[in-house]
Amino acid sequence: MPLSWLVIIVLAVSAVGYYLGRSRALAAAGGNSRDLHSLPSYYGANVLMKIIVPAFGVMVIWLLAQPLIIDRSVASMIPPSEIDEGASIGLVMAEVNRTAEGIRNAVAEGTMSREMAEDGRAEFVDFTQRLKDAGQIVTSNLSATIVRAAQRTNEMVAAGNMYMTALVLLIAAAGLGWGVKEAKPLFRARNVVEQGIRALLIGAASIAILTTIGIVFSLAFNTVEFFRLYNAWDFLFGVEWAPSFSGRGGSSSLGVIPLLWGTFYISIVALAVAIPVGLFAAIYLSEYASPKVRAFAKPMLEILAGIPTIVYGLFALLTVGPLLVEIFGEGGWLGVNWQGGGRAVMTAGIVMGIMLIPFVSSLSDDIINAVPQSMRDGSYGIGATQSETIRQVVIPAALPGIVGAILLAASRAIGETMIVVLGAGAAARLSLNPFEAMTTVTAKIVSQLTGDSDFASPEALVAFALGMTLFILTLCLNVIALVIVRKYREQYD
Amino acid sequence: MYDAPKLETALDQQDIKISADKVQVYYGETHAIKDVSVEIEDKTVTAFIGPSGCGKSTFLRTLNRMNDTIDICRVQGNILLDGEDIYHAKVDPVQLRAKVGMVFQKPNPFPKSIYDNIAYGPRIHGLANSKADLDVIVEKSLRRGAIWDEVKDRLHAPGTGLSGGQQQRLCIARAVATEPEVLLMDEPCSALDPIATAQVEELIDELRKNYSVVIVTHSMQQAARVSQKTAFFHLGNLVEYDDTSKIFTNPSDERTESYITGRIG
Numbered sequence: 001m002p003l004s005w006l007v008i009i010v011l012a013v014s015a016v017g018y019y020l021g022r023s024r025a026l027a028a029a030g031g032n033s034r035d036l037h038s039l040p041s042y043y044g045a046n047v048l049m050k051i052i053v054p055a056f057g058v059m060v061i062w063l064l065a066q067p068l069i070i071d072r073s074v075a076s077m078i079p080p081s082e083i084d085e086g087a088s089i090g091l092v093m094a095e096v097n098r099t100a101e102g103i104r105n106a107v108a109e110g111t112m113s114r115e116m117a118e119d120g121r122a123e124f125v126d127f128t129q130r131l132k133d134a135g136q137i138v139t140s141n142l143s144a145t146i147v148r149a150a151q152r153t154n155e156m157v158a159a160g161n162m163y164m165t166a167l168v169l170l171i172a173a174a175g176l177g178w179g180v181k182e183a184k185p186l187f188r189a190r191n192v193v194e195q196g197i198r199a200l201l202i203g204a205a206s207i208a209i210l211t212t213i214g215i216v217f218s219l220a221f222n223t224v225e226f227f228r229l230y231n232a233w234d235f236l237f238g239v240e241w242a243p244s245f246s247g248r249g250g251s252s253s254l255g256v257i258p259l260l261w262g263t264f265y266i267s268i269v270a271l272a273v274a275i276p277v278g279l280f281a282a283i284y285l286s287e288y289a290s291p292k293v294r295a296f297a298k299p300m301l302e303i304l305a306g307i308p309t310i311v312y313g314l315f316a317l318l319t320v321g322p323l324l325v326e327i328f329g330e331g332g333w334l335g336v337n338w339q340g341g342g343r344a345v346m347t348a349g350i351v352m353g354i355m356l357i358p359f360v361s362s363l364s365d366d367i368i369n370a371v372p373q374s375m376r377d378g379s380y381g382i383g384a385t386q387s388e389t390i391r392q393v394v395i396p397a398a399l400p401g402i403v404g405a406i407l408l409a410a411s412r413a414i415g416e417t418m419i420v421v422l423g424a425g426a427a428a429r430l431s432l433n434p435f436e437a438m439t440t441v442t443a444k445i446v447s448q449l450t451g452d453s454d455f456a457s458p459e460a461l462v463a464f465a466l467g468m469t470l471f472i473l474t475l476c477l478n479v480i481a482l483v484i485v486r487k488y489r490e491q492y493d
Numbered sequence: 494m495y496d497a498p499k500l501e502t503a504l505d506q507q508d509i510k511i512s513a514d515k516v517q518v519y520y521g522e523t524h525a526i527k528d529v530s531v532e533i534e535d536k537t538v539t540a541f542i543g544p545s546g547c548g549k550s551t552f553l554r555t556l557n558r559m560n561d562t563i564d565i566c567r568v569q570g571n572i573l574l575d576g577e578d579i580y581h582a583k584v585d586p587v588q589l590r591a592k593v594g595m596v597f598q599k600p601n602p603f604p605k606s607i608y609d610n611i612a613y614g615p616r617i618h619g620l621a622n623s624k625a626d627l628d629v630i631v632e633k634s635l636r637r638g639a640i641w642d643e644v645k646d647r648l649h650a651p652g653t654g655l656s657g658g659q660q661q662r663l664c665i666a667r668a669v670a671t672e673p674e675v676l677l678m679d680e681p682c683s684a685l686d687p688i689a690t691a692q693v694e695e696l697i698d699e700l701r702k703n704y705s706v707v708i709v710t711h712s713m714q715q716a717a718r719v720s721q722k723t724a725f726f727h728l729g730n731l732v733e734y735d736d737t738s739k740i741f742t743n744p745s746d747e748r749t750e751s752y753i754t755g756r757i758g
């Protein structure tokens with residue numbers, strides 16, 4: 001029975017349960033809902049909750065656990081001799097799972113008989129051909145072991161699904177019985193439902209927090225793994241970034257300093273663009289613009305924030321880079337020959353700055369608006385002009401909040417990837433010339449993990465150490481920003 | 494029933510400081526001030542009383558053109574300060590506000606030091622030639638605001654760290670620092686406790702020596718205590734304007750009497 005059917009059946013049972021719980025409670029009170037502790041619908045909701053939550057809970061856990069268990073048991077079937085030189089058991093298992101899925105699809109389409117799919121002695125050459133005919137993607141050299149393993153996988157999947165269906169239905173029935181039995185006038189259904197809702201909300205919050213923790217842990221584990229293979233001191237303070245591409249380590253220099261420098265330099269250029277433009281835009285919007293202009297301009301600015309960064313990257317690559325070369329390059333308008341190619345710190349920095357404008361402006365705008373009108377009145381009342389008031393009263397009052405907004409923008413700049421890849425190039429370099437190509441931590445994480453990387457080599461694992469570095473950096477920035485913003489908020493409460 | 498104003502007998506014929514003639518104020522379609530004419534005397538405390546929403550603040554704000562900062566607000570009629578039309582095209586509202594200072598209902602010190610709060614006005618109007626000049630102005634203003642003794646040891650502490658009553662006196666000191674000729678006060682004591690209120694009232698009486706003071710108040714006792722003239726507003730009209738003693742003992746309009754005896758309000 002497919003999964004969707006199971007879900008529908010459980011939902012149907014819970015609907016019946018709702019109705020039964022409600023009507024039974026009403027009947028027990030002689031049709032007078034005033035004699036019930038709670039409104040009749042709460043008795044229904046109680047039954048519904050007792051069916052849905054355990055049934056779907058077990059189902060989700062089962063669906064998550066089943067593949068892991070099957071994988072483990074099938075993996076033990078594969079002799080070490082089957083694993084190619086340089087490959088891992090993971091690759092073989094991926095192959096097995098692909099084949100298993102192929103067989104299932106072929107059976108479902110009718111190109112392969114069920115008997116053949118389950119036949120333990122089927123000729124595997126024939127098997128491969130059938131699968132290919134069925135349009136299933138299989139590598140050409142399916143071995144007998146893999147076919148058997150795939151068949152075993154399918155057997156276990158079928159059995160597992162059957163048990164799961166039975167268990168889930170049983171639980172749903174039990175929940176139905178339990179809930180309906182409780183539907184008596186004195187039962188405090190309302191309080192129970194209240195607790196259920198609370199548990200649901202707590203569950204959602206914990207999922208969010210637990211995933212964050214999980215991500216940090218996976219980063220941390222891999223970082224520790226990296227530091228086992230590569231000296232932490234050399235990583236943190238090395239001034240050369242030169243991973244060897246042979247993939248077998250040893251000769252690589254993996255110093256993070258050039259990457260941090262690139263990150264820092266590009267972010268500085270970006271902030272140098274974004275802070276003045278964003279801040280002035282915010283001041284104009286909040287203090288000078290008429291409501292009509294504001295209603296039009298504010299969303300327009302915020303559209304900038306919705307443009308995918310890859311589009312900004314293209315803009316950097318195709319427009320800003322060539323333009324800068326035309327100005328600062330050889331034979332350019334200034335005749336200075338500072339910039340060799342389109343990819344440079346400047347290119348990426350300027351475009352990233354444009355991307356950050358809405359972050360700075362929209363947050364600052366909110367913060368400037370939060371400065372109480374009485375503060376402005378006080379200044380006008382003394383005979384200050386509007387710009388004097390803004391410069392000497394409004395901005396100082398909003399300053400902590402604006403600093404917070406800028407720090408948040410900075411942490412965006414540090415984490416930005418696509419614009420760097422397309423705008424700044426891939427050369428890790430320690431240089432002061434902003435017209436030279438450089439690269440950042442994020443761009444290097446991408447390049448270390450794309451392509452055929454062996455996840456056990458320091459060249460790949462360094463990506464996690466880089467990720468950790470970045471995470472700690474932005475975390476600190478965000479914490480500082482939040483503390484500042486919060487402190488500012490308290491001032492006017 | 495009310496304290497008799499202390500100085501009513503000393504009140505001789507005064508100069509007219511502000512003269513308003515047939516003033517109308519509109520907020521969009523709302524007619525907030527209807528045909529108000531009033532003459533405000535120099536070196537006098539004038540109280541505006543009346544029920545909430547009757548237009549006291551609105552009228553007060555027309556006197557230093559603070560209403561200019563509200564987009565939908567329109568003012569018609571004549572308002573003369575020392576015989577000159579303050580709504581004339583050649584008058585700079587910014588200069589006007591230096592001459593007609595304002596103190597607000599809620600103390601609103603700037604998020605700056607006490608010293609910089611006071612020095613703000615003199616600095617933007619270029620009243621001090623040197624740091625020493627500025628120090629003198631700051632001290633003089635703080636003394637006039639009756640707060641010098643409390644803050645002289647912490648001039649560089651933030652103004653927002655003072656108590657409510659101190660903040661309001663700081664704001665008064667800030668307003669007098671630009672040497673205004675008229676001081677407008679919109680319910681300056683409504684956010685203060687009785688002790689701070691008494692201090693501010695005493696200060697207002699002090700200020701009368703040098704300035705023409707206009708104060709909006711909801712407290713009839715306060716109006717009776719500090720003012721020599723009282724104007725009663727009702728629904729945007731100026732109902733009655735006379736000596737404070739006359740208004741509180743023998744009002745000529747029925748509505749005034751109802752209000753001060755607590756029947757409307």
Ligand SMILES: Nc1ncnc2c1ncn2[C@@H]1O[C@H](COP(=O)(O)OP(=O)(O)O)[C@@H](O)[C@H]1O
Pocket residue numbers: 520523525543544545546547548549550551552563565
């Ligand atoms: N900024 C404004 N925009 C629109 N209407 C206003 C504004 N300020 C005051 N009003 C209206 O003008 C009238 C007088 O208000 P106000 O002068 O504040 O009264 P008071 O100070 O006597 O309580 C009220 O009806 C009020 O709703």
Ligand SMILES: [Mg+2]
Pocket residue numbers: 549550551679
């Ligand atoms: Mg008012």
